[in-house]
């Protein structure tokens with residue numbers, strides 16, 4: 406379904422709500438900027454990217470690497486940096502959250518940029534975060550694959 410891939414700003418953000426959202430964003434930033442280096446996309450997908458902010462990718466990709474990742478795991482745009490999706494993969498593996506990497510995240514709704522992701526979850530514009538993952542079959546498959554090597 407189309408709504409699985411795009412986030413329409415439903416319910417729409419009124420001017421008043423946008424101001425309130427900016428106010429909440431101040432408090433959200435106190436936690437998310439120092440810990441996750443949040444880029445204020447307003448549609449938080451941290452829980453499905455191993456708690457590494459995918460929006461630190463220079464191309465702002467939300468569903469995996471661009472294909473230009475270097476063989477050593479570095480970024481094609483900034484060769485001195487790790488590809489953020491390489492980091493996401495490693496962190497997801499560490500936390501046993503690989504299966505969440507198979508989830509297709511919606512196309513970014515730029516209208517939600519610099520709004521509070523917490524408020525957007527509350528308003529049902531975004532999905533609630535997935536806090537716990539039990540039986541990560543995809544991580545188990547990786548372990549089996551390694552054992553066969």
Ligand code: SF4
Nearest residue numbers: 443444445446449458
């Ligand atoms: S709100 Fe967006 S930019 Fe901020 S941490 Fe979450 S995914 Fe990253």
